[in-house]
Amino acid sequence: MSEIKTLFNVIGPISIAVTIPWIIFKMFCTVWLKKGYNNLVGKVVVITGASSGLGEALAHEFYKHGAQVVLCARRRQELERVRTDLLHSHSKDMTHPPIIIPLDLNEPSELQNHVDKILSITGRIDILVNNGGISHRGTVNDTTLEVHRQIMSVNYFGALALTKAVLVDMLKNKKGQIVFISSVQGLVALPERSAYSASKHALQAFSDSLRAEIASSNISVSVISPGYIKTKLSLNALTGSGKAHGQMDATTESGYSPEYAAEQIVKAVVQKKKEIVLSTLLPQVAILLRKYMPLLYYIVMERRAKKLEQQKQFQNVMGKNQ
Numbered sequence: 001m002s003e004i005k006t007l008f009n010v011i012g013p014i015s016i017a018v019t020i021p022w023i024i025f026k027m028f029c030t031v032w033l034k035k036g037y038n039n040l041v042g043k044v045v046v047i048t049g050a051s052s053g054l055g056e057a058l059a060h061e062f063y064k065h066g067a068q069v070v071l072c073a074r075r076r077q078e079l080e081r082v083r084t085d086l087l088h089s090h091s092k093d094m095t096h097p098p099i100i101i102p103l104d105l106n107e108p109s110e111l112q113n114h115v116d117k118i119l120s121i122t123g124r125i126d127i128l129v130n131n132g133g134i135s136h137r138g139t140v141n142d143t144t145l146e147v148h149r150q151i152m153s154v155n156y157f158g159a160l161a162l163t164k165a166v167l168v169d170m171l172k173n174k175k176g177q178i179v180f181i182s183s184v185q186g187l188v189a190l191p192e193r194s195a196y197s198a199s200k201h202a203l204q205a206f207s208d209s210l211r212a213e214i215a216s217s218n219i220s221v222s223v224i225s226p227g228y229i230k231t232k233l234s235l236n237a238l239t240g241s242g243k244a245h246g247q248m249d250a251t252t253e254s255g256y257s258p259e260y261a262a263e264q265i266v267k268a269v270v271q272k273k274k275e276i277v278l279s280t281l282l283p284q285v286a287i288l289l290r291k292y293m294p295l296l297y298y299i300v301m302e303r304r305a306k307k308l309e310q311q312k313q314f315q316n317v318m319g320k321n322q
């Protein structure tokens with residue numbers, strides 16, 4: 001009995017000594033985060049791929065917190081729809097009217113003009129969110145060089161060119177934040193996604209170089225690596241011949257809601273996190289496997305590739321019998 005009593009006498013003070021600083025720390029974090037969100041009021045946030053999916057949800061999240069969002073993508077009509085939705089779905093007291101800039105990430109030489117236009121309207125860019133992108137479905141052998149090039153051009157060179165165009169002004173102002181929406185596939189590649197995985201891996205490396213270079217200019221770089229999000233990404237993915245995949249994949253369908261993902265991403269941006277992996281457990285395990293148990297990763301991926309191949313053969317047979 002007396003041993004238990006002494007044990008309590010020891011554990012009691014220790015747990016208090018741990019709990020109280022922890023509560024204070026948590027309270028400090030909450031206050032700090034709230035201050036970060038308040039800082040978003042009036043900030044100019046340029047978002048690519050704002051006409052759909054995650055970019056659209058990010059526009060809502062930044063707008064809700066009082067940022068002046070600049071919506072970029074190819075389809076003007078969809079951008080106008082998003083702008084109308086924004087104006088109608090949030091309270092007006094601290095919001096700023098959204099701006100629309102139609103642009104094509106596949107036309108890198110035009111991007112400087114678009115940035116100049118944004119700057120002539122807003123005077124500065126506080127946060128650039130490189131979110132626009134396309135995915136890929138197909139083996140390396142079945143994918144034309146043109147498709148490989150197009151995916152790299154949009155996902156990698158598009159983000160790179162836009163970042164370079166925005167960077168000049170940020171360096172001059174000695175402040176700014178650059179955000180890259182990469183993917184879990186920027187850290188671990190899957191079969192039949194070579195072009196997409198490669199483009200996201202490239203972004204990852206580019207960001208690491210850039211982050212180090214511009215840290216002394218008070219510009220931060222955040223890389224976000226999400227797992228599956230329920231968007232039109234798989235519908236819009238390019239097949240080997242460059243056609244739209246046109247199917248909602250089960251994995252994409254079962255993913256996070258874009259609203260939840262956007263909320264988590266904006267939180268990470270406010271905290272100036274250098275990188276986050278936004279996913280369930282399985283993709284996180286895959287990243288660890290790739291790094292620390294590559295042999296196992298090779299085996300798992302070979303099996304996955306074989307399964308994909310069998311599924312295609314099965315679908316071909318079914319198609320012919322119909």
Ligand SMILES: NC(=O)c1ccc[n+]([C@@H]2O[C@H](COP(=O)([O-])OP(=O)(O)OC[C@H]3O[C@@H](n4cnc5c(N)ncnc54)[C@H](OP(=O)(O)O)[C@@H]3O)[C@@H](O)[C@H]2O)c1
Pocket residue numbers: 048049050051052053054055072073074075076078103104105106130131132133134154181182183184225226227228229230231232233234236252255
């Ligand atoms: N969904 C997922 O499971 C998932 C997972 C990890 C990472 N991500 C990443 O999240 C980002 C957003 O994708 P999403 O899931 O929201 O897919 P989405 O619904 O297909 O949206 C893609 C966006 O990119 C824009 N875009 C595509 N090509 C463009 C181009 N050449 N120039 C300018 N904009 C272009 C599209 O707009 P326009 O067609 O109007 O140009 C659209 O707004 C992508 O970078 C994607 O890789 C998605």
Ligand SMILES: *[C@@H]1O[C@H](CO)[C@@H](O)[C@H](O)[C@H]1NC(C)=O
Pocket residue numbers: 141142
């Ligand atoms: C590889 O691609 C070529 C050219 O498109 C095609 O003729 C060949 O059948 C493909 N091979 C396999 C194994 O899919």
Ligand SMILES: *[C@@H]1O[C@H](CO)[C@@H](O)[C@H](O)[C@H]1NC(C)=O
Pocket residue numbers: 174175176177218
């Ligand atoms: C650094 O950038 C932040 C915004 O990202 C700004 O609030 C702060 O004033 C800047 N600091 C300096 C020293 O310029």
